[in-house]
Amino acid sequence: MFSDATAETRSVALRAVRAAAALCQTVQADIDDTVATKDDRSPVTVADFGSQALICRALQQAFPDTPVIAEEDSAMLQTEEQAHILEQVVARVQAHEPAATAESICRWIDHGNADRYHDRFWTLDPIDGTKGFVRGDQYAIALALVEDGVPTVAALGCPNLPDNLDDPTSHGQVFVAVRDEGAMQFPLSDPDADGTPIHTRDTAQAEEARFCDSFVSAHSAHDKAKEVGDMLGISAPPIRMDSQAKYAIVARGDADIYFRLPRPGSDYTEKIWDHAAGRLVVEAAGGRVSDMHGEPLDFTHAPLLSENTGVVATSGAIHDNVIQALADYER
Numbered sequence: 403m404f405s406d407a408t409a410e411t412r413s414v415a416l417r418a419v420r421a422a423a424a425l426c427q428t429v430q431a432d433i434d435d436t437v438a439t440k441d442d443r444s445p446v447t448v449a450d451f452g453s454q455a456l457i458c459r460a461l462q463q464a465f466p467d468t469p470v471i472a473e474e475d476s477a478m479l480q481t482e483e484q485a486h487i488l489e490q491v492v493a494r495v496q497a498h499e500p501a502a503t504a505e506s507i508c509r510w511i512d513h514g515n516a517d518r519y520h521d522r523f524w525t526l527d528p529i530d531g532t533k534g535f536v537r538g539d540q541y542a543i544a545l546a547l548v549e550d551g552v553p554t555v556a557a558l559g560c561p562n563l564p565d566n567l568d569d570p571t572s573h574g575q576v577f578v579a580v581r582d583e584g585a586m587q588f589p590l591s592d593p594d595a596d597g598t599p600i601h602t603r604d605t606a607q608a609e610e611a612r613f614c615d616s617f618v619s620a621h622s623a624h625d626k627a628k629e630v631g632d633m634l635g636i637s638a639p640p641i642r643m644d645s646q647a648k649y650a651i652v653a654r655g656d657a658d659i660y661f662r663l664p665r666p667g668s669d670y671t672e673k674i675w676d677h678a679a680g681r682l683v684v685e686a687a688g689g690r691v692s693d694m695h696g697e698p699l700d701f702t703h704a705p706l707l708s709e710n711t712g713v714v715a716t717s718g719a720i721h722d723n724v725i726q727a728l729a730d731y732e733r
């Protein structure tokens with residue numbers, strides 16, 4: 403499915419996301435005092451830092467000149483108060499990189515601290531849906547290469563996502579997508595397994611759609627999504643799920659719409675790492691992604707999606723109807 407032109411970026415991204423997913427799985431298996439609170443009062447864990455260290459290390463080795471814009475930085479790890487977190491990050495990262503030290507790990511994490519737009523950069527969310535991760539639910543490891551403002555290659559690891567939502571016995575997928583070429587799903591459990599091409603659902607009538615939105619009601623207006631769903635004639639209940647796993651389930655046809663709608667009065671601006679990989683996985687699988695007004699997501703104001711309001715991803719054919727319903731609702 404994929405051309406040779408992206409062979410190196412795909413393989414570095416896929417290997418790095420697999421390693422980070424393995425680290426996250428071991429931390430999630432015995433999560434206890436590994437959660438700290440950032441200045442904005444959001445949670446961060448040993449696994450967020452460990453994942454960012456491993457992936458930034460791999461990107462720096464393979465593509466030393468390509469900046470990385472990632473969510474975390476090492477400042478809080480270097481405080482006395484969080485020394486116990488740093489100690490655990492070192493132990494987890496050493497399981498993959500035996501020569502790693504506290505100092506090299508902090509350097510790798512901060513390799514992800516490019517803070518402005520470049521014509522070519524990586525963007526990384528080492529754990530997206532940290533609240534879901536801590537709860538033992540869905541989370542994602544989201545990595546995308548952005549070229550000329552558009553995501554071109556993505557690897558999206560979803561360690562708790564079953565093959566099929568109706569059969570929750572098997573766990574863990576990684577999605578790889580290349581702009582204009584397609585998207586594939588690989589099981590995380592077997593690095594040698596062949597991937598399966600994925601495609602969005604062929605839904606022509608909005609009333610047949612299923613939609614997903616955030617698990618945490620503070621992140622998206624649940625009531626608005628429900629009312630717009632009602633206007634579209636949707637009767638299926640929403641799928642509430644943490645993280646960019648929502649983009650993955652639209653991409654492979656378990657859902658048709660992902661609504662991320664700002665809550666009334668919210669002045670929150672979406673971050674690029676929460677959407678770059680997911681957007682590409684959906685688009686490469688045949689779907690469409692825009693903001694709630696139908697405008698393309700603009701990654702040239704990195705690290706923020708400052709020109710956009712909300713996000714809507716769909717299986718494709720119904721996109722204009724969904725955007726129209728949102729406009730009618732706002733009126």
Ligand SMILES: Nc1ncnc2c1ncn2[C@@H]1O[C@H](COP(=O)(O)OS(=O)(=O)O)[C@@H](OP(=O)(O)O)[C@H]1O
Pocket residue numbers: 444473527529530531532533534615616617618619620621622643644645646668670673676
């Ligand atoms: N107020 C507000 N509004 C919108 N979005 C916010 C807000 N606060 C945080 N965030 C970002 O939400 C990211 C997690 O999104 P999710 O889709 O996983 O949310 S949910 O858990 O399903 O509710 C989360 O990503 P992670 O920090 O990587 O988990 C944040 O970047």
Ligand SMILES: [Mg+2]
Pocket residue numbers: 527529530531675676
């Ligand atoms: Mg995130």
Ligand SMILES: [Mg+2]
Pocket residue numbers: 450473527528529530531532
């Ligand atoms: Mg995160």
Ligand SMILES: [Mg+2]
Pocket residue numbers: 444445473532
């Ligand atoms: Mg966070």
